[in-house]
Amino acid sequence: MWMRVASACLFVILSLATACSGDRAVKPGPATECAAGVGTPIALVGGGYLAVDPATNSGCVRFAVNSSASESTEYLVVPQSAAGTSGQSSPFELRGGAAAAIAATRTAPFTSRMGTAAVAFDLFLRRLARTRDYLRVPSTSAGSVASRSATPVVAGPPVLGSLRSFKVCATRTCSSLQTVIARARIVGAHIAIYIDTLAPAAGLDSADLDTLKQDFDTRLYPLDTAAFGGVSDIDSNSVAIVLMTGAVNALVTRTECRTTGFIAGFFFGADLDPAFAAQYNHGEVFYSIVADPDSTLSCAHSAGQVKLLTPLTFTHEFQHMISFVQHVLVRGGEPEEGWLDEGLSKYAEELAARSYLPGDPVRFSRYAVEDLYDGYQYLAAPGASALLIPQDNGTLANVGASWLFTRYLVDQFGDSLPRKLHQTALVGAANVAAQTGQPFTTLVTRWALANWVSDLPGFSPGPELQYSSWHFRTTYASLNSQDPGDFPQPFPLVPAAGAGGAVNISGTLRPGSGVFQRVFQAPGGAGFTLSFTANGTTLIPTAVVPRLGIIRIR
Numbered sequence: 001m002w003m004r005v006a007s008a009c010l011f012v013i014l015s016l017a018t019a020c021s022g023d024r025a026v027k028p029g030p031a032t033e034c035a036a037g038v039g040t041p042i043a044l045v046g047g048g049y050l051a052v053d054p055a056t057n058s059g060c061v062r063f064a065v066n067s068s069a070s071e072s073t074e075y076l077v078v079p080q081s082a083a084g085t086s087g088q089s090s091p092f093e094l095r096g097g098a099a100a101a102i103a104a105t106r107t108a109p110f111t112s113r114m115g116t117a118a119v120a121f122d123l124f125l126r127r128l129a130r131t132r133d134y135l136r137v138p139s140t141s142a143g144s145v146a147s148r149s150a151t152p153v154v155a156g157p158p159v160l161g162s163l164r165s166f167k168v169c170a171t172r173t174c175s176s177l178q179t180v181i182a183r184a185r186i187v188g189a190h191i192a193i194y195i196d197t198l199a200p201a202a203g204l205d206s207a208d209l210d211t212l213k214q215d216f217d218t219r220l221y222p223l224d225t226a227a228f229g230g231v232s233d234i235d236s237n238s239v240a241i242v243l244m245t246g247a248v249n250a251l252v253t254r255t256e257c258r259t260t261g262f263i264a265g266f267f268f269g270a271d272l273d274p275a276f277a278a279q280y281n282h283g284e285v286f287y288s289i290v291a292d293p294d295s296t297l298s299c300a301h302s303a304g305q306v307k308l309l310t311p312l313t314f315t316h317e318f319q320h321m322i323s324f325v326q327h328v329l330v331r332g333g334e335p336e337e338g339w340l341d342e343g344l345s346k347y348a349e350e351l352a353a354r355s356y357l358p359g360d361p362v363r364f365s366r367y368a369v370e371d372l373y374d375g376y377q378y379l380a381a382p383g384a385s386a387l388l389i390p391q392d393n394g395t396l397a398n399v400g401a402s403w404l405f406t407r408y409l410v411d412q413f414g415d416s417l418p419r420k421l422h423q424t425a426l427v428g429a430a431n432v433a434a435q436t437g438q439p440f441t442t443l444v445t446r447w448a449l450a451n452w453v454s455d456l457p458g459f460s461p462g463p464e465l466q467y468s469s470w471h472f473r474t475t476y477a478s479l480n481s482q483d484p485g486d487f488p489q490p491f492p493l494v495p496a497a498g499a500g501g502a503v504n505i506s507g508t509l510r511p512g513s514g515v516f517q518r519v520f521q522a523p524g525g526a527g528f529t530l531s532f533t534a535n536g537t538t539l540i541p542t543a544v545v546p547r548l549g550i551i552r553i554r
Contacts, residue, residue: 010365010366010369010479010482010483011361011362011365011478011482012364012365012368012369012372012475012478012479013474013475013478034058034060034061034062034097034529034530034531035058035060038057038058038060039057039058039060039061039062039529040052040056040057040060040061040062041061041062041064042061042062042063042064042550043064044075044550044551044552045552046552046553046554047459047460047461047462047551047552048551048552049449049461049465049549049550049551049552050549050550051080051082051441051442051445051547051548051549051550052532052547052548052549052550053546053547054532054533054539054540054546054547054548055539055542055546058539059531059532059533059539059540060529060530060531060532061529061530061532061548061550062527062528062529063075063500063519063521063527063528063529063530064527065521065524065525065526065527066521066522066523066524066525067524068523068524069523069524070523071523071554072520072521072522072523072525072554073520073521073525073552073554074518074519074520074521074552074553074554075500075518075519075520075550075551075552075553076449076452076453076495076516076517076518076519076549076550076551076553077094077503077516077517077519077530077548077549077550078445078448078449078514078515078516078517078548078549078550079092079094079505079509079514079515079517079532079546079547079548079549080444080445080448080509080512080513080514080515080546080547080548080549081509081510081511081512081513081514081544081545081546081547082440082441082444082445082512082545082546082547083388083511083512083543083544083545084388084428084429084430084432084433084440084441084444084511084545085388085428085429085511085543086337086339086386086388086389086390086511087390087511088511088541088543088544088545089386089508089509089510089511089544090508090509090534090540090541090544090546091506091507091508091509091534091535092506092507092508092509092532092533092534092540092546093504093505093506093531093532093533093534093535093536094503094504094505094506094515094517094530094531094532094548095503095504095530095531095536096498096499096500096501096502096503096504096519096528096529096530096531097501097528097529097530097531116260116261116395116396117172117252117256117260117261117262117263118252118260118261118262118263118264119394119395119396119398119399120172120394121172121251121263121266122266122342122394123338123342123389123394124172124173124174125174125266125267125268125269126320126335126337126338126341126342127338128174128269128270129269129270129273129324129328129335130334130335130337130338132273132275132276134270134273134276134279134280155235155236155237156236156237156238157187157192157237157238157239158184158187158192158194158237158239158241159184159187160184160185160186160187161183161184161185162183162184163181163182163183163184163197164181164182164184164194165179165180165181165182166179166180166181166182166194166243166245166281166285167179167180167280167281168180168243168245168247168248168287169247169251169266169268170247170250171251172251172252172263174268178247180196180198180243180245180247181196181197181198182194182195182196182197182243182244182245183195183197185206185209186209186210186212186213187239188213188214188216188217188239189217189239190216190217190221190239190240191213191216191217191221191239191240191241191242192237192239192240192241192242193209193212193213193241193242193244194241194242194243194244195244195245195290196243196244196245196246196247196290198246199244199245199246199290199291199292200246200290200291200292200293200294200296200297202291202292202293202294202303203244203290203291203303203306204244204291204303204306204307205303208303208307211307212242212307212310212311215311216242216311216314219311219352219355220311220314220315220318220352221240221318223315223348223351223352223355224315224318224319224322224348224351225322227348227351227415227418227419228319228322228323228326228344228348228418228419228422229322229325229326229419229422229423230322230325230326231284231318231321231322231325232272232284232325232329232330233284234272234277234282234283234284234329235282235283235284237283239284240284240285240286240318240321241283241284241285241286242286242288242310242314243285243286243287243288244288244289244290244306244310245287245288245289245290246289246290246292246297247287248263248264248265248266248287248288248289248290249262249289249290249292249297249298249301250297250298251263251298252298252299253298254295254298254299256298257298257299258299262289262298262299262301263289264288264289264309264310264313265286265287265288265289265310265313265314265316265317266286266287266317267285267286267287267317267318267320267321267324268280268281268285268287269324269328269335271283271284271285272284272321272324272325272328272329273328274328274329284321286314286317286318286321287317288306288310288313288314289301289306289309290306291303291305291306308366311352312349312352312367312370315348315349315351315352316345316346316348316349317345318348319341319344319345319347319348320341320345322422323335323336323341323344323422324336326422326423327422327424327425327427331423331424331425332425333424333425333426333427334425334427335427336421336422336427336428336431337388337427337428338389338394339386339387339388339389339398339402339428339512340402340406340421340427340428340431340432342389342394342399342402342403343399343402343403343405343406344406344418344421346371346374346399346402346403346406347403347406347407347410347418349367349370349371350367350368350371350403350407352367353365353366353367353368353371354368369479371400371403372475372476372479373396373400373486373487374396374397374399374400374403375400375401375403375404375472376400376476376479376486376487376492377395377396377397377400378397378398378400378401378404379400379404379451379472379491379492379493380397380489380492380493381397382401382448382451382493382513382514382515382516383507383508383510383513383514383515383516384397384510385397385398385400385401385510385513386398386401386510386511386512386513387401387402387405387444387510387511387512387513388428388429388511388512389402401512401513404447404451405444405447405512406418407467407469407470408447408450408467409432409436409443409447410469411466411467411468411469412436412443412464413435413436417435417436420435421435441545441547444512445547445549446464446465448513448514448549449461449465449549449551450464450465450466450467451493452493452495452516453465453466453551453553454466454467454472455467455471455472455473455474456473456553457473459553459554461551465551472491473490473491476489476490476491476492477490477491493516495516495517495518496516496517496518497517497518497519497520498517498518498519498520499519499520499521499522499525499528500519500520500521500528500529500530501526501528503517503519503530505517509540509544509546511544514547514549518553530548532546532548
């Protein structure tokens with residue numbers, strides 16, 4: 001998991017409904033009319049919507065004349081891939097015919113300044129768990145530890161002060177391991193914290209560790225297990241281990257840390273995989289950085305920063321662990337697909353943040369801003385990032401999409417949904433469809449519309465097009481006023497805009513995502529057509545599951 005450290009404390013406005021550009025190019029050249037007699041007629045009243053499959057109409061839709069002599073008409077259209085499988089993509093063009101142009105607006109580009117190395121590492125670990133390609137990690141590469149004795153692992157809770165050896169990934173490809181000798185510094189009801197004996201001296205003191213233990217035992221462990229399900233105990237020690245080691249710090253260099261962010265912690269599936277656990281640490285282990293204020297291992301991390309970050313990192317990685325246990329150990333299935341697994345871990349972060357309300361809004365804001373930042377990256381350019389994250393090639397925007405989609409699903413189907421998603425051998429889009437009772441294509445096209453219309457001023461969409469837990473326009477406007485450097489727009493999703501006949505956008509459809517366009521008709525304006533194809537003449541491949549989402553705003 002990666003962490004973002006804000007330069008100033010941001011206060012997040014939690015707007016509850018009940019209780020608080022992307023891959024887009026405007027191309028010159030003539031507009032394209034649909035062929036005579038071809039196309040799906042669009043006749044929507046205000047708030048009405050549909051998702052059109054271009055394979056059923058030669059990629060064409062037809063909008064009627066605006067019959068009002070005094071009021072303009074506005075639609076939002078979203079050319080999108082509704083594919084439930086990663087790796088499917090296609091070029092697309094959306095072109096209009098027979099209308100006059102209106103000035104367009106575009107989203108200013110937003111460049112993420114952090115997190116790329118850590119996102120890739122997290123996704124690599126999720127893929128590694130699914131492929132079970134652990135044999136390429138030599139089990140003997142850890143070397144001898146004869147000169148540094150450690151107590152053999154036995155059943156029962158760890159003995160306070162005892163030493164234990166662990167095998168830890170020494171690189172971000174886990175192509176080699178290093179042995180870490182760590183001491184049990186704190187043992188609680190659900191958590192035991194081990195600290196690397198070679199950790200820098202200026203680390204967490206006993207009071208800090210006791211605070212972490214209390215947070216883990218009484219807040220985060222119960223929160224995650226209630227939301228997602230129980231965890232295993234394959235080593236019969238009754239606790240999950242938090243191993244704080246400089247090996248995690250060293251996964252990125254000082255230079256990389258400044259340019260691509262750092263890795264705050266992770267969960268490694270081989271420790272629990274029945275076929276490989278004996279070769280690794282054979283137990284429930286979460287790996288974390290150590291305090292290193294003098295930057296001896298990588299970039300500097302103060303004790304205060306580690307104390308702040310470790311609980312949120314734990315709740316994220318603990319969800320990954322529970323997901324692996326429930327899918328693989330309990331049901332003998334495959335690990336959850338990375339995009340959904342990541343979305344659920346980001347949702348776990350949000351649950352941790354909300355657990356501090358109403359008494360500690362500062363802690364809530366520090367935790368919640370991480371999800372909001374990632375979601376902002378996606379909404380700023382949704383066409384550039386897939387919801388179904390490509391293997392080992394993810395970004396903060398991909399992760400933001402996963403959180404937003406998970407958040408939308410929970411708002412639609414209730415707090416019990418995350419647990420249902422774990423209590424099955426199904427994974428990915430098939431899992432989502434089975435637990436919600438709705439086709440994945442329907443869910444993902446509704447979600448796309450919800451990202452724009454959910455709290456659109458002066459507009460009341462149906463409940464299936466709304467987030468009930470956030471008013472994102474209010475929240476992002478507040479963050480923009482506090483930190484315009486990281487949140488440069490009051491609302492990050494700014495569709496292009498124009499008259500129907502002037503629509504002329506293109507790009508790449510990526511699984512789950514789409515591009516947003518506002519379309520206007522002047523009072524009494526003529527009808528128009530939209531042609532949604534791969535290149536102006538060829539239909540988009542059906543494997544991409546192309547859909548043209550359309551909703552009438554007014």
